[in-house]
Amino acid sequence: xxxxxxxxxxxxxxxxxxxxxxxxxxxxxxxxxxxxxxxxxxxxxxxxxxxxxxxxxxxxxxxxxxxxxxxxxxxxxxxxxxxxxxxxxxxxxxxxxxxxxxxxxxxxxxxxxxxxxxxxxxxxxxxxxxxxxxxxxxxxxxxxxxxxxxxxxxxxxxxxxxxxxxxxxxxxxxxxxxxxxxxxxxxxxxxxxxxxxxxxxx
Amino acid sequence: xxxxxxxxxxxxxxxxxxxxxxxxxxxxxxxxxxxxxxxxxxxxxxxxxxxxxxxxxxxxxxxxxxxxxxxxxxxxxxxxxxxxxxxxxxxxxxxxxxxxxxxxxxxxxxxxxxxxxxxxxxxxxxxxxxxxxxxxxxxxxxxxxxxxxxxxxxxxxxxxxxxxxxxxxxxxxxxxxxxxxxxxxxxxxxxxxxxxxxxxxxxxxxxxxxxxxxxxxxxxxxxxxxxxxxxxxxxxxxxxxxxxxxxxxxxxxxxxxxxxxxxxxxxxxxxxxxxxxxxxxxxxxxxxxxxxxxxxxxxxxxxxxxxxxxxx
Amino acid sequence: xxxxxxxxxxxxxxxxxxxxxxxxxxxxxxxxxxxxxxxxxxxxxxxxxxxxxxxxxxxxxxxxxxxxxxxxxxxxxxxxxxxxxxxxxxxxxxxxxxxxxxxxxxxxxxxxxxxxxxxxxxxxxxxxxxxxxxxxxxxxxxxxxxxxxxxxxxxxxxxxxxxxxxxxxxxxxxxxxxxxxxxxxxxxxxxxxxxxx
Numbered sequence: 001x002x003x004x005x006x007x008x009x010x011x012x013x014x015x016x017x018x019x020x021x022x023x024x025x026x027x028x029x030x031x032x033x034x035x036x037x038x039x040x041x042x043x044x045x046x047x048x049x050x051x052x053x054x055x056x057x058x059x060x061x062x063x064x065x066x067x068x069x070x071x072x073x074x075x076x077x078x079x080x081x082x083x084x085x086x087x088x089x090x091x092x093x094x095x096x097x098x099x100x101x102x103x104x105x106x107x108x109x110x111x112x113x114x115x116x117x118x119x120x121x122x123x124x125x126x127x128x129x130x131x132x133x134x135x136x137x138x139x140x141x142x143x144x145x146x147x148x149x150x151x152x153x154x155x156x157x158x159x160x161x162x163x164x165x166x167x168x169x170x171x172x173x174x175x176x177x178x179x180x181x182x183x184x185x186x187x188x189x190x191x192x193x194x195x196x197x198x199x200x201x202x
Numbered sequence: 203x204x205x206x207x208x209x210x211x212x213x214x215x216x217x218x219x220x221x222x223x224x225x226x227x228x229x230x231x232x233x234x235x236x237x238x239x240x241x242x243x244x245x246x247x248x249x250x251x252x253x254x255x256x257x258x259x260x261x262x263x264x265x266x267x268x269x270x271x272x273x274x275x276x277x278x279x280x281x282x283x284x285x286x287x288x289x290x291x292x293x294x295x296x297x298x299x300x301x302x303x304x305x306x307x308x309x310x311x312x313x314x315x316x317x318x319x320x321x322x323x324x325x326x327x328x329x330x331x332x333x334x335x336x337x338x339x340x341x342x343x344x345x346x347x348x349x350x351x352x353x354x355x356x357x358x359x360x361x362x363x364x365x366x367x368x369x370x371x372x373x374x375x376x377x378x379x380x381x382x383x384x385x386x387x388x389x390x391x392x393x394x395x396x397x398x399x400x401x402x403x404x405x406x407x408x409x410x411x412x413x414x415x416x417x418x419x420x421x422x423x424x425x426x427x428x429x430x431x432x433x434x435x436x437x438x439x440x441x442x443x444x445x446x447x448x449x450x451x452x453x454x455x456x457x458x459x460x461x462x463x464x465x466x467x468x469x470x471x472x473x474x475x476x477x478x479x480x481x482x483x484x485x486x487x488x489x490x491x492x493x494x495x496x497x498x499x500x501x502x503x504x505x506x507x508x509x510x511x512x513x514x
Numbered sequence: 515x516x517x518x519x520x521x522x523x524x525x526x527x528x529x530x531x532x533x534x535x536x537x538x539x540x541x542x543x544x545x546x547x548x549x550x551x552x553x554x555x556x557x558x559x560x561x562x563x564x565x566x567x568x569x570x571x572x573x574x575x576x577x578x579x580x581x582x583x584x585x586x587x588x589x590x591x592x593x594x595x596x597x598x599x600x601x602x603x604x605x606x607x608x609x610x611x612x613x614x615x616x617x618x619x620x621x622x623x624x625x626x627x628x629x630x631x632x633x634x635x636x637x638x639x640x641x642x643x644x645x646x647x648x649x650x651x652x653x654x655x656x657x658x659x660x661x662x663x664x665x666x667x668x669x670x671x672x673x674x675x676x677x678x679x680x681x682x683x684x685x686x687x688x689x690x691x692x693x694x695x696x697x698x699x700x701x702x703x704x705x706x707x708x709x710x711x
Binding site for chain 1: 539617698
């Protein structure tokens with residue numbers, strides 16, 4: 001476990017292989033919610049929280065339940081069940097402690113369950129930090145850190161995009177490109193810009 | 203921009219500056235660098251500049267005709283985009299490269315946002331990073347300065363990145379442009395003359411360029427060598443596209459913050475990203491990416507550095 | 515019979531999941547680098563879509579409303595696991611190319627979306643044809659996007675060089691190119707739609 005690995009994970013997850021702009025995970029929520037900054041920020045925090053917690057729980061499930069009993073083929077089913085349950089839990093807690101926030105989220109809270117980023121990161125952690133059925137040294141910490149960084153990358157992309165789209169409300173965009181098409185094009189330019197960090201070697 | 207006429211009583215102060223006047227003055231200020239580029243790299247450079255400019259103007263004209271908008275090619279902004287794009291290309295580029303790049307710059311960098319005044323990103327840089335990602339081979343083949351034939355050489359920054367910078371290049375060479383590089387970036391002297399014109403006329407302010415260059419220099423000085431505080435900051439200022447970018451592209455009115463505080467933040471961010479990419483990234487030069495990333499952050503910066511409205 | 519055909523054809527153009535409903539974009543953009551990958555993903559997703567739509571429509575009366583989404587997810591996940599394991603066994607090359615996007619079919623908005631919007635309210639036959647149509651529409655969209663990207667990005671289609679001496683535009687094989695292509699395609703289809711009205 002060395003600091004270089006952590007730095008590489010950070011730069012990769014936030015910039016070069018940004019979860020939305022490069023891996024395309026979480027794209028649906030990105031295009032739908034990035035129109036305004038407040039909901040975008042709220043969504044980002046919620047997603048980041050779910051990603052981090054799911055990364056932890058799924059790591060343990062894989063390490064102590066699936067691997068030892070040779071049930072790795074149940075990875076997809078068990079992971080998605082963990083995520084769905086956890087989101088349900090979060091929903092119940094928010095509903096109890098802040099009905100206002102619960103109403104503000106609306107349908108988007110349960111939709112975090114199907115946010116590709118959450119399941120995607122869980123699977124990525126396994127692919128990257130388990131080799132041939134054995135854990136890589138520091139696997140848990142790398143997985144946890146990757147979860148945090150993916151959340152940060154998601155937040156960064158959301159914030160940049162919502163700032164830009166709010167600005168574009170005042171502009172004279174060609175009709176056919178309004179909303180979705182332009183959002184994708186902007187995503188494309190952002191993706192190109194982030195590529196500036198590729199080949200990063202600390 | 204919609205034509206929102208601000209109605210107020212007289213007296214009105216009339217300033218001579220209009221959009222076209224500003225744009226054409228900017229064009230004028232880029233001419234010294236262009237002349238230097240042609241002297242250093244030969245007539246090839248001129249063809250690249252012309253190809254990019256003509257393509258940019260034609261594309262804007264065609265787009266405005268097809269979408270039935272007001273034709274604005276005479277305001278000089280398309281010309282500037284073409285010129286700046288060309289200045290970011292090697293003189294040996296096949297002529298279809300600046301043409302395709304210019305078309306992309308105008309369409310994806312400007313037209314899709316609604317035209318002048320509404321682009322989020324600097325259009326020339328959008329074109330440049332597109333070309334860089336699409337045809338890296340053509341974008342990194344630099345002819346030797348003053349050789350006027352097909353001998354190539356690496357740029358100082360590229361040589362540094364690969365660890366092949368064997369001898370110390372004299373600062374004067376870097377300053378005058380006796381080095382490999384893109385058409386408009388090599389002759390610092392010519393660029394500074396142009397920048398002086400713009401500063402004198404008040405069309406750009408010193409905040410962004412100075413903050414940008416100082417931040418890069420400081421970061422390089424501290425982290426740029428094996429020991430702390432030993433970095434060759436002068437080499438870095440005079441190399442690559444830093445001067446070109448800081449004075450001519452990071453100062454784009456539309457794509458940069460409105461307030462001074464915002465502009466300083468912008469300059470800081472650009473400087474930081476440029477230095478980080480130069481020191482630890484895979485690319486030898488990071489100016490284009492830095493500016494584009496900060497362009498993306500500009501709406502955000504504007505929001506949080508908004509001038510206080512009187513009474514609130 | 516006529517309605518069944520209608521359920522089938524609507525998924526191809528009028529309610530194309532990618533270009534009209536704008537669903538399931540994550541895998542669409544990620545795997546559309548080559549046409550071969552696009553077709554592979556399309557087939558896998560269609561299989562899952564068919565299986566889950568049919569099962570959901572069959573047991574819709576037995577699922578309590580409040581836990582219906584998790585139930586759908588378990589059903590979908592089962593089919594995805596089957597698809598995953600089959601792919602690993604019979605075409606490991608494709609499995610490696612598609613990577614994490616195969617298990618991600620579980621959260622593909624198209625599959626869950628059709629279960630929630632259609633299969634739980636309609637007969638098995640309708641659901642089958644709806645799934646088939648949507649799957650086909652999705653696959654066609656994948657072929658279109660990956661065709662553009664593969665041709666422009668590498669000068670080839672399905673691994674065969676089309677025009678000799680064509681300088682490939684690498685950016686189209688990259689994520690950035692994917693976003694640009696879909697942005698421009700969506701804009702183009704919007705333009706056509708606006709012209710009609």
